Amino acid sequence: MSKPFVKWAGGKFRLAEQLIPFIPKNFDSSINKYIEPMVGSGGFFFKYAPNNAYLSDINNNLVITYNIIKNDVNSLIKMLKEHKELHSKDYFYNSRDKFNLLIKIDNADLEVASLFIYLNRTCFNGLYRENSKGVFNVPIGSYKNPLICDEKNLLLVSEVLQNVEICCHGFEDSLQKINTGDFVYLDPPYIPLDTSSFTKYSKNDFGEKHHEELSSFCDKIDEKGAFFMLSNSDTKLTTDMYMKEGRFVEKFLVRRSIASKASNRKKAKEVIITNYKI
Numbered sequence: 001m002s003k004p005f006v007k008w009a010g011g012k013f014r015l016a017e018q019l020i021p022f023i024p025k026n027f028d029s030s031i032n033k034y035i036e037p038m039v040g041s042g043g044f045f046f047k048y049a050p051n052n053a054y055l056s057d058i059n060n061n062l063v064i065t066y067n068i069i070k071n072d073v074n075s076l077i078k079m080l081k082e083h084k085e086l087h088s089k090d091y092f093y094n095s096r097d098k099f100n101l102l103i104k105i106d107n108a109d110l111e112v113a114s115l116f117i118y119l120n121r122t123c124f125n126g127l128y129r130e131n132s133k134g135v136f137n138v139p140i141g142s143y144k145n146p147l148i149c150d151e152k153n154l155l156l157v158s159e160v161l162q163n164v165e166i167c168c169h170g171f172e173d174s175l176q177k178i179n180t181g182d183f184v185y186l187d188p189p190y191i192p193l194d195t196s197s198f199t200k201y202s203k204n205d206f207g208e209k210h211h212e213e214l215s216s217f218c219d220k221i222d223e224k225g226a227f228f229m230l231s232n233s234d235t236k237l238t239t240d241m242y243m244k245e246g247r248f249v250e251k252f253l254v255r256r257s258i259a260s261k262a263s264n265r266k267k268a269k270e271v272i273i274t275n276y277k278i
Contacts (some may be wrong), residue, residue: 007126013043080149180225234269
């Protein structure tokens with residue numbers, strides 16, 4: 001089984017085993033599409049491994065990396081092995097500077113993808129974060145032997161992605177790909193317990209306004225005759241934003257995967273909200 005090739009805040013690879021049983025029983029990915037408009041590290045996608053999928057994300061560097069793995073994985077593996085040999089504190093910061101320059105130009109996709117994975121595997125806590133100017137600014141992590149080139153998994157990921165379309169855009173633009181009977185999995189940035197401090201992972205913060213727009217997007221999925229499952233934190237605001245007539249909820253206790261200290265990675269309440277009975 002393939003698994004996510006990067007660490008990602010809120011990744012669903014572990015939780016997916018609990019969520020997959022709640023996919024509609026009459027959804028068949030050999031007939032209809034699996035659609036994930038905020039794919040991130042693709043934890044749910046890789047665990048479920050649907051036959052027919054459309055993936056998208058607003059993070060262009062992430063989408064570039066997906067497509068390089070799909071189309072040129074051997075060249076990517078070669079570059080990652082070079083990063084592994086050269087890895088040091090100085091090399092990390094020089095690579096970070098190079099990455100922030102390359103993402104501004106065209107025809108550098110292979111280098112961008114290799115640096116995206118290298119920096120993700122060696123930066124502090126595997127956290128992808130951009131400042132207000134869109135610059136990746138996470139410092140180096142304290143790993144003794146980081147897994148920079150997971151060759152076996154990259155080859156498996158490439159194989160899984162061969163029949164998958166992967167595009168860069170906001171969730172709204174996925175609507176044109178959704179048809180009756182399709183299944184849409186939505187995993188937006190979580191609503192924090194303290195709603196005065198929405199977490200930022202990119203220059204485009206996902207705040208309350210975006211959650212309201214996503215809830216309206218869910219209505220449009222309904223109108224298309226498709227199914228959706230949405231993951232988020234179990235808060236009053238989540239309920240206020242997403243629960244409407246004809247929607248259903250299931251609650252979970254999960255261990256959060258991203259925190260500054262391992263001791264702080266405690267279990268938290270999360271929910272899935274669907275437009276079908278679960």
